[in-house]
Every structure is written in structure tokens, then in C-alpha cells.
Amino acid sequence: MAASHCRTRPRARSLKPLEIHKGVAAPLLQANVDTDAIMPSREMRRVSRSGLADGLFANWRYLDPERRIPDPDFILNRPERTGASILLGGPNFGCGSSREFAVWALAEFGIRVILAPGFNPVFQKNCVANGLLPAQAPLPAIRSLAAWSDRDPQRNRLTANVRTLKIEGSGKRIPFVIARGQRLRLLQGLDDIAMTDQRTAAIEAFERQRFAEQPWVCAWINRRA
Numbered sequence: 001m002a003a004s005h006c007r008t009r010p011r012a013r014s015l016k017p018l019e020i021h022k023g024v025a026a027p028l029l030q031a032n033v034d035t036d037a038i039m040p041s042r043e044m045r046r047v048s049r050s051g052l053a054d055g056l057f058a059n060w061r062y063l064d065p066e067r068r069i070p071d072p073d074f075i076l077n078r079p080e081r082t083g084a085s086i087l088l089g090g091p092n093f094g095c096g097s098s099r100e101f102a103v104w105a106l107a108e109f110g111i112r113v114i115l116a117p118g119f120n121p122v123f124q125k126n127c128v129a130n131g132l133l134p135a136q137a138p139l140p141a142i143r144s145l146a147a148w149s150d151r152d153p154q155r156n157r158l159t160a161n162v163r164t165l166k167i168e169g170s171g172k173r174i175p176f177v178i179a180r181g182q183r184l185r186l187l188q189g190l191d192d193i194a195m196t197d198q199r200t201a202a203i204e205a206f207e208r209q210r211f212a213e214q215p216w217v218c219a220w221i222n223r224r225a
Helices: 101-109 121-129 139-151 180-188 192-197 200-213 215-224
Strands: 020-023 025-028 062-064 086-089 113-116 133-136 158-161 166-169 172-175
Touching (some): 025 139, 086 139, 121 133, 139 166
Parallel strands (some): 086 113
Antiparallel strands (some): 020 158
């Protein structure tokens, strides 16, 4: 029995590497925007990642969520914000439950970058695992970018540079913060499985040793498979 028989390994998803992204910004600067606001629980009617964008911010985007009547005043419904791919958020963005559906919906809608003073750690991790940049910057700097964007959203686009750790707009380069490991994952387009695959040699060495010392463990796993 080979050591590799002790596990079945799922395939990594192909994520688009994120180095530089330029896009229309949409300010949503209130504090504590939670995952239930981002993706209400009633909108999670499927296991698939596709088709979720329609439910994004459903309680805010629609005057009548059931009939899908758009609220023309909501930031993402305004014509000048068409194609928005950068969200400017407030403190503690993505708080609440750990539902990854919230990040899936943002990604399918077309959001690639979220700039906020702080994030719920689980939400932040989910963003990186799905190829979104959760960039942290001081609220006054974010407000300044939002004000510049507001003057002409389609023309005054922001640029996020993951290599230089800067957000560019209004002639300024504002530094943002992201953990080194998360930054490298975004630059290389690595999901959790791809990160694990980078340690294949170490994992297989461990499994060979475990199989030699505890062959009954692999036998039990194979019976359960």
C-alpha cells in the first residue's frame, strides 16, 4: 500500500493573480457592515458559488428584495458607479458570522478590492482565499479617496498596487496594510489547496514516515474512503 493512498486530495481552484487593479470605487463607509448585510441568509439557497451576485446587499440594493425592485439611491445601483470593482468600507468591515457566501457574492459581482480601516479576521482570510484584496488604511485617507471619486466616479478611478502596497488616486499614493503571506498569495493567485500543494514534498515525507510507523492508520482511512 502506498502512502499516497492515505488521502484523497481535491484540486486547487484557478485564481487570477492580483498585482495591480484599477477600477471604479463605491464608498460604503458606515462602520460594522456585517456578513448578513453583505449576503442575507435567505439568499444562500444554493451550494454553488455561481448566481450569488444577485443577492449581494439584497436588503439595501432592493426596495423590495423578494420582487427585486432596485433602490436607485443605493451606491451600487447608481449609473455613475456602473462596473464598480473597488469598495471603500468603514471600520470592522465584514464582521458577524464567518459565511464565505458573502465573499463569493462580492467576487461574482466583480469586486476585486476592499479598502477599509479594519476587517473581521475570518472575512479577511476568506477574501484572500478567493482572490480579493482586503487592504487596510486609515479612515481619513479612505474618506479623502471617496470624496475624490465622488466628483466623477467613472473618470476618477482608483488603482491598487499589491506590489508597492499603495492605493493611487487624486494624485496621491496612500499606503495600505496586508499580511505578508496574504500579499504573496494574491500576487501568485493561490487558494488554500494551491498553498498546500507547495508543501507537497514535506507532506509526502511525513506520510511515508507515518505509514512506516503506524500502518493501521492508513488502513483505517482506506476502509472509510
